Amino acid sequence: MSAGVDLQNVSCDFGSFRAVDKANVAIRPGEFFSFLGPSGCGKTTILRMVSGFIDPSEGQIKIGGQDMNGIRPNKRPTALIFQNLALFPLMPVWENISFGLEVRGASKDVRRAKAEELLKLVDLHGAADKAISQLSGGQKQRVAIARALAVEPSVMLLDEPLSALDLKLRQHMRAELRAIQKRTNVTFIYITHDQGEALAMSDRVAVMSQGKVQQISTPQEIYNAPVNGFVASFVGENNIFKGKIKSIDGGKCSFETDAGTFTASLGPAVDAGTLARLYVRPEYSRLQATPAEGGNSLPVTITDISFEGNFIHVHAADKTGRHVTVETRNDGKATLPAIGSAQYLCFDAASARVLADQGMKDPSIDE
């Protein structure tokens, strides 16, 4: 039942503003696919184009190989879960769920049976006759999912459906959504600005910025091998150094900064002429009393330590005043450096990446 979704060169203009710019995305049948990006990056526009509420200005959208041009939302094999869920407040739960069947002319018995079946699927047994206003946030979420599943869509579109929930419930619903997706094997397209959600649930993620798709990859690759500065800094934390490439040697380069010269791996599409920065994640950085032998070292002074339970963040500053962070796991034995003590920030060339500034809204992000 699930279908793939192909976006081919899809753009969308609102007046002179280009909300989506030449997006090319191939979503596989049965995949859990997320669009991740800050607000205004065009991800919701993509969702609305797929569901048919907005027509693309150019390009083609195919669902299950069929061109969707001119097909209205009520004729597409998609079901959308709205950010505010858009449950019908005047209908009881079961009527909400079976609304899609009702408009297709199904008899009341069929509708009722389907509603009960789906309520079981989303773990809401016995809530069929409740009013929407009687449900909790998480229950509403489940009703919205059941309502969308009732029309047996080939593609489910989810527009930040978890954003209204509190943290605990959100984490629980992540697992739930993922489980429902695996059970039904429907293609899920999920929109979010929350990197944790995208990484935890998705088979693949598309990171977007300013209307452009920056990278499409598995969560691991997005995190570990971001293709540019935007992806690196939007997904996860970094210590960032400005500078320029001095020399390139295979996959590695020598990167000259005001804090010294470091060796790092070279990101894609970067050469000596590119405006680039060096990114290294706090968890790949470490603090030592002595400089690393033949590795990257930066003398710093410890400014602050924040203890977060499972992690410890150590904040430090180098002589130019640049702030850097080191994250260590709390294994119960770690000895923490004293505040004000002098240390060396060290990192391996393999875990530091020199990336192009492409996709950045503001190139002065580290100032």
Added chain:
Amino acid sequence: MSELLRRYGHTLTWTFVALTAFWLLVLVILPQLYLLEESFRYYLPVADIGGPKDVYTLDNYRSAFEQPTEWKLWLPFAWKPIILPFEAPIRMQVFVHTLLYSSITTIITLVLCYPVAFYLAKVANPKNVPLLFVGLLVPMWVSEILRAFAWFIILAFKGPLNMGLMGLGIIDSPIRWITGFNSVTFGLVYVYLLFMLLPIYNAVQSLDTNQIEAAKDLGASSWRTHWRVIIPHSKPGIASGCVMVFMLAAGSILVPTLLASTQSRWFTEIIQQAMFESQDWNTGSAYAFMLLVTCTVFVIGMMRVFRVKLSDIAR
């Protein structure tokens, strides 16, 4: 429009457009335009319509400025008119009186209603407000003509007001209340009072009580709090009430008919006379149009003075 098409499809969208167009064109705009056009034509026998006499003219409007007579100006609360030392067209005298007393009615209702609106919105125990409203709104549900009729009884020469005042020893002999414009003003104020009260009540009610307390806390006196905080906030309601009361008073037929004396005529009576007695619909149109222009000017004037939008006045 594309928004509507996307939401409701062609059939429904065009149904909505057609219904709205029928309303605005057939029921509102075209009749008014036709009224305007007719007001520039002569009142002719059927045989002459379309003939050489059927031409555009200003005569219908001119007739409002004819028949100069002695200027008898009735001042508020006067029991006798002032005879001014010059003549004025008889219909213009009526027109001026109508404007004058509609304005006076508006001011009186405003002064009477503001404290009540404030009381209901901010002073009264919220529990009692619905019951107070029942008391206030009963007259509103009893029709306009009966409200006016009530005052006709009260103000009668041997009516309860005179008898009451004599019984209390305030007056020695009954007063002829239905003289000049006094009784009309009494009637108009009573009949249209709540159209002032309700919009002001709504406006005051929408003011955050914290703002009143903040003003008091900063040392403002009650008067100053009203002047600087509450009244500015209530402007849309005040404007709305003034527009409604003025329009209703100037266009009233019932109240002046019931409560006016022979000397105090209202402009709507002039219109009725043209329409029903002379059967001269063209002149009637001209006078009706004058009334419409007057009310429109008043609405625009209030919007300017109070700096409010039309959507604040009518909502």
Added chain:
Amino acid sequence: MNAKSNWLFNLYIFIFLLYMLLPLAVMGGAALNDSRFPSVYPWVGFTDRWFIELFQDARMWEAFRNTILVAIAVVIISVPIGTAAAILINSLAGKTRTVLYALMVAPILTPGAVIGISTLLFWNKFGVNAGLHLSALGQASYISAFVMLMVLARLQSFDRGLEEAALDLGANYNQVVRRILLPHLYPALGAGAAIAFFQSIENFNTTLFTRGTYDTLTVYVFSKVRSGITPTINALALILIVFTLVLMLYFEFARRRRERALVARAETKEEVTIAQAVGLDQPQAAFPPTQ
């Protein structure tokens, strides 16, 4: 506010209430006084003859019937028009919206006599003579605006995402309107119909010029008052006052009962009550001025 001024304030409100209600008491009382001229003083004696005379007046019953007919016609015309206009203007923005809104509310700010005369003249041009049908059209021209405003206010609380959700689930446009939009608007439509009905009954100015030779209740009362006043009018007034009072108190107590029940159940349901519909909750909406 100090105690003294508070006391003065309460006194003022009390006098104001008396001022609103005493005239009605006088008028109602005169209906029971056995005096040829409607008055409460001198009190001649208690009688029910004015009620009997009123009920025997065939002209009154005909006027009553005409009034109801016109009111029903006005509801039938103005509720669909007002609803369509509200939906239309709600999806417009900018200058078009401003202009259209001004045109729509203009009839509210137009004196009823002007509406009556223009309606009479316009339809006469097409050979339609004066009569109750013209009264209905004339009244509908401004009553539609009240309906429009009420529906528009209700539309502002409508989540348009619900329409999209329904479309997305496969509903066609008619289904969206019937199952999603209209159920949301029902309270406003009910209140709008009630307002339209009572507005029509109240109307005098527009009716006077368009009625031809037919009577409505207001016109009947008017002609009675002009041609030799008898206390039958007071009898009619008293019936209206009592009817109104009973209705309003009933709704007020129903509202209180429901409020208590709601507190007990501690749940909020999307429903609009008749008390809201007749406007005890938002008095202004329920008492638009009569043209």
